[in-house]
Amino acid sequence: MATPAEKITQKSKGLTFRRYKEGDHKPQGWKESIFQASWSHKCPTYVHRTPPCQGSCPSGEDIRGWLGIVRGMEKPPAGTTWQEYAFQRLTNANPLPAIMGRVCPAPCQKGCNRNTVDDFVGINAVEQFIGDTALKNGYKLAPPGPDTGKKVAIIGGGPAGLSAAYQLRRKGHACVIFDDHEKLGGMMLYGIPGYRVPRDTLQGEIQRILDLGVETRLNTRVGRDVSVEQLEKEFDAVLWALGCKKGRGLPVPGWENTPNCISGVDFLSEFNQQRKHAVPKRVIVVGGGDTSIDVASVARRLGYSFISEDQVKNFGHDNVSEGSEIGYVAHDAAVLGVREGAQVTLTSLFPIDQMTAAEHEIQDAMREGVDIQAGVMPVEILKNNQGLATGLKMCKCTVDKKGIPSPIAGTEYVIEADMIVSAIGQFGDLGEGLDALNNGRGFIDSDPFYQVKGRKGHFVAGDIIRPHLLTTAIGHGAVVANTIDRYFQQSEQVKRPKVDVHHFNLLAKLHEAELAPEEFVAEALEDLRGTHAAKFAVHNYEDRAAFEIISPQGLFLGHFNQVARNLRQEIHISADEVLGHFSERMIGLTDEGAITEAKRCMSCGLCFECDNCVVFCPQEAVKRTPKKEATTGRYVYTEYSRCIGCHICADVCPTGYISMGLGE
Ligand SMILES: Cc1cc2nc3c(=O)[nH]c(=O)nc-3n(C[C@H](O)[C@H](O)[C@H](O)COP(=O)(O)OP(=O)(O)OC[C@H]3O[C@@H](n4cnc5c(N)ncnc54)[C@H](O)[C@@H]3O)c2cc1C
Ligand code: SF4
Ligand code: SF4
Structure with a gap:
């Protein structure tokens, strides 16, 4: 269904892709112009790149991947529902999807290529759906890895500390989270109000992390109740994820x-x-x-509460007179007062x-x-x-x-x-025994791997490096877990990839479908000059995801119709209704709503099985991979003896997955 004009007026002002140019009144024959194209000696290769949504998500979620699962394009292995499979894919990067789907300002959506067609994909609405469904159905996070005998002290139970604990447990390291509050959650609990982050949802997502065997020491302020030296003795590594809980005052007299x-x-x-x-x-x-x-x-x-004339009469308060403000001090008095x-x-x-x-x-x-x-x-x-x-x-x-x-x-x-x-x-609360960590501006200095500068075995993540977003703190948690893991293995830290996010992994997918290539045994091969018939390689596939983001110019946008975004319903509260209104305002998508929204994703940089290349190849050189051998990313193959290098398949590929390269 196309977007009704009135709904897209605002957005369409910013459209940059136009099917028709100013003054055109006839449809252009793009099919003809494609068929007039020349031939070359280059043949199609299948090239995986990162979509900009993923590149803009600080947690580095495989967004295209979980949207592809929700829309039904990528199939789960036998025995797993699509809902659980989508949850598993998402939580590889981010263990808090129900929270993030609600309060992340979603930089991924700003980056989404679909903005060039009509409007971004409602990524965080689908993310919330995945998170809520997981809690409802009791899905578990990936299990902990085999015990390594190493133990990490994590100071701070906010999103950075929780994310790091989750990723460290997956690697088999023991973790203890210290927090000076009586509950975990950091700013998700003690900053953001409950009508934006519902407390049972938060508790459910935190419990799932604790279920992996994460220990906690609550009501414990590190620096005062336990010293840094004690931590260094008891633990193999210390991670500072203590956020920024000191507010700046106004710089005015x-x-x-x-x-x-x-x-x-x-x-x-x-x-x-x-x-x-x-x-x-x-x-x-x-x-x-x-x-x-x-x-x-x-x-x-x-x-605000004040004492009414009736209350003065009825309760005979000695210390208050009519109209006295109760303000924000005493619960019992506030309850008695009239509220406005x-x-x-x-x-x-x-x-x-x-x-x-x-x-x-x-x-x-x-x-x-x-x-x-x-x-x-x-x-x-x-x-x-x-x-x-x-x-x-x-x-x-x-x-x-x-x-x-x-x-x-x-x-x-x-x-x-x-x-x-x-x-x-x-800024950070770095007094009481933590002064040595302070860089002078209320933060802790970090190197590119999130190691504390000049303190071996000390690591840092989240707002205490630089205040930003929940999703950023979660991303730090995942990266610092890798750094700590390498530190334990006494391996040198290696430069992070240019596009440092979680990617679709074709080899893992082939393994999951029991279609992985055979082992390479050189002695068993008589002739190593050509590998086209060999079964030890993934043919004609190139993974550029770690260093290339696909822009709208790399896609065939003409394939996509304008389709209105499926919006979450929101409860709008007027100024007259807001007093005492503490319930949630956002209503999550249904299964159908989530699927329909996921279908708006253009799967930038990875085949989404539209058949264009099969249909438009004039040589019938592009064929569907037989079902038994097919999996995501391996939906079609080219018969190179038929291909004349006309590049039609690359031109009509909506996702930009085909590049003309073979033969170079
Ligand atoms: C009011 C508010 C609203 C926000 N809204 C949003 C939003 O809508 N979307 C968004 O993406 N981001 C939002 N943010 C930002 C987001 O909350 C932070 O970026 C994020 O919480 C940082 O995570 P963190 O784990 O680094 O620190 P925190 O969440 O601050 O957690 C650190 C924890 O460590 C504890 N701690 C500190 N010192 C010690 C110590 N010495 N010993 C033991 N424990 C200690 C703290 O008490 C705290 O529990 C908001 C922030 C605030 C303040
Ligand atoms: S965490 Fe934020 S940026 Fe990442 S996918 Fe979710 S909404 Fe988008
Ligand atoms: S269309 Fe899909 S894959 Fe492309 S940027 Fe948007 S959400 Fe990501």
């Missing part, structure tokens, strides 16, 4: 030591530990990223369309009644004679290429406030 000026991470940490039940009447949040949106949206949900929506203002240096928070989160916040003031900077905290902030002086600003704001003179104004929250960035 009046911020320091003002009781009602706090950081966004502290605000959310209190809320997520059920220690914050209401906010004061007027709240300002300064930021523009994920943290600021979460603070503002939580503040709108909590609302707080006035929440979010300010950002950048215009709204350049704020770093996910676009749909910004839209939701505005719909839920957050007043966003963009293109402005804070100037000064205004205080009363008790030392409490009463407002924030702001002014309009310009921002240079480095992100440094400059005030515009004469544009100052004041926003009144009872609480000011700074959500302008975080």
Whole structure:
């Protein structure tokens, strides 16, 4: 079904592929022009490249692979359902798909080649579907490898630490996660609110990792409760994955030591530990990223409480009078109070369309009644004679290429406030016995393999290197697990591949289908000059996935019709409904929805079995591989005695899997 015009107007402004040029009124005979093409001595080879979605996923998921499984193109081995097979493929890279499908801002979708045709593939909607289905059906992660006798201390139970623990267990190394909280999850639990990351979903995904035999020491702060020297004695390696939980204050006069000026991470940490039940009447949040949106949206949900006339009469409070604000201090009092929506203002240096928070989160916040003031900077905290902030002086600003704001003179104004929250960035909590790790800016310095500079046996991953995204922390976890593994094997660290992600592995697929090539035994061969009939090689296949990303220009885009994206349903909450609304807003795709969306994937860089090459070859040189010998990536073969090198098959291959090379 083609996309209705009204749905694609916005997107189509950015279309770069056009079937017709301006003024054309007749369909062009592209088939004819292909058939007029010449011949060459080159014949088709089958070349695997990485799609840009994968190249843009910091966890390095084999996205095209799991979409291919969901759409039914790549078949699971006997006894495995497609749902479980897709889960296995995805979790090779990322053990937290249900979380990531919900809150990852999905850089993969920005990179998706389908943007050139109509609209990106809804990758994280399908990812959420795979994650949710796995939890519902109790799928397990890949089992731990044989015990190596090595033991790693992982400091921090956020996504970086959890991902590293998972990958290290798969390699057979024992792991103990230390965390200073009573539960694992890091910012997924103590930062992001539960209506974005549902707690049972998070718990389910974490438990699956612990089930691999990962030990934990919770409520334990390394540096204070256990020293670095103790860890070095007890463990073979130490991984620092302790995130950034210290919020930066506003760099303006009046911020320091003002009781009602706090950081966004502290605000959310209190809320997520059920220690914050209401906010004061007027709240300002300064930021523009994920943290600021979460603070503002939580503040709108909590609302402010005050004592009504009736309550004063009924409860005879000694210390409160009618209209007293209960604010955010005492749970019992807040429960007694009347609750109303707080006035929440979010300010950002950048215009709204350049704020770093996910676009749909910004839209939701505005719909839920957050007043966003963009293109402005804070100037000064205004205080009363008790030392409490009463407002924030702001002014309009310009921002240079480095992100440094400059005030515009004469544009100052004041926003009144009872609480000011700074959500302008975080750094690591590297005090109390961890000072030696601090690079002076609140982070830990790492080399390209995630080894701590100058500290043998110490490794680092996640936000503590540079604050970014959950998916980035998960990607670090996988890479650092490889580094630690090589360190244990006393092997030198080797340069990471240019396209450092998980790839489709044809040899593994052939093994799985019991079609792997035979062993190469030189003595058994009489003639080594030609290998076309040999069974020890995968013929006419080249794997360039580790160093080539396929761009839209490498595809035959004319093959694809415009098809509207299958959107997840979202519950939109108005400003009037938001108070006390803490349930999830996103409804995941059904089986059918996920399959239909996966079918929009163009399988960039790998055959998706469309038959174009078989149908269009004028020489009938391209044949389907007999079913018994076929597997993903080996769906067709060329009879080279018939091929005249006309390159029609390469021209009509939608996925860019065919390159004319053989014969060079
Ligand atoms: C409010 C907020 C919202 C966000 N929203 C999103 C989003 O929507 N999408 C997205 O992709 N990213 C988001 N992020 C970013 C994301 O949460 C981080 O990039 C990610 O959590 C970093 O993972 P990590 O494992 O490095 O650290 P963390 O998740 O911070 O985990 C580190 C853990 O180590 C513990 N720890 C620290 N010091 C010690 C010590 N000395 N001893 C023992 N334990 C210690 C910490 O308490 C914590 O539990 C958000 C961040 C915040 C703050
Ligand atoms: S983790 Fe993020 S970037 Fe990677 S596939 Fe999922 S949504 Fe895309
Ligand atoms: S069309 Fe599919 S393979 Fe290509 S970039 Fe998009 S999701 Fe990836």
